[in-house]
Amino acid sequence: MRVVVDWDGTVTEVDSLSEVVRTFGNEGVYAETEDQLGRLTLNEVIAIEVATVSAPLVEVVDWVRENVRVRSGFEDFADKHRPLVVSSGLHELIEPVLQREGIRLDVRANRLKPRPGPWEVRFRDADVCDVCGEPCKRADVAGLGEFAYAGDGFSDRCVALAASRVFACDGLATYLESKGVGFERFEDFHDIAARLS
Ligand SMILES: [Mg+2]
Ligand SMILES: [Zn+2]
Incomplete structure (x- = not known):
């Protein structure tokens, strides 16, 4: 069975896109916009938050390489299961961390428009x-057949309902619990590896 993993807060210990917005963008706008989730689409929220950043990408990538850690056990897990990474974050901030870890995986995520000034997101899928009534990660897993999914947050809610097996933590775990949907709780990738074997 194919394994699909969210990136921010799932592979990484903290949500790196949120950390970038709060570090290089506007923390106040970030907090206000997060509160609008549900009224605005996830893509609208991301676009607003990311537009508060205008630092040069190289500077932010340096920060990400320095500060963003992956959960324990991910390297071995990636070797063994070759998970597909599906993220509402940015290729530009994910690939440098994978490179640093020496891991090569397929990644489906959004991209930045390559130009100076306020960051603008080029979203990967408009359907x-x-x-759920908005562009979501289900489109990224279409055609995979049965899959196991690991996630932590809002962007994982809809796709998790389509998975044969769900590993969840944080907000996703709370959401699935509230819906009465079965899932397995995880702390790190040793947990998930042990349960998949
Ligand atoms: Mg996440
Ligand atoms: Zn959906």
């Missing part, structure tokens, strides 16, 4: 999901 609106029939289930």
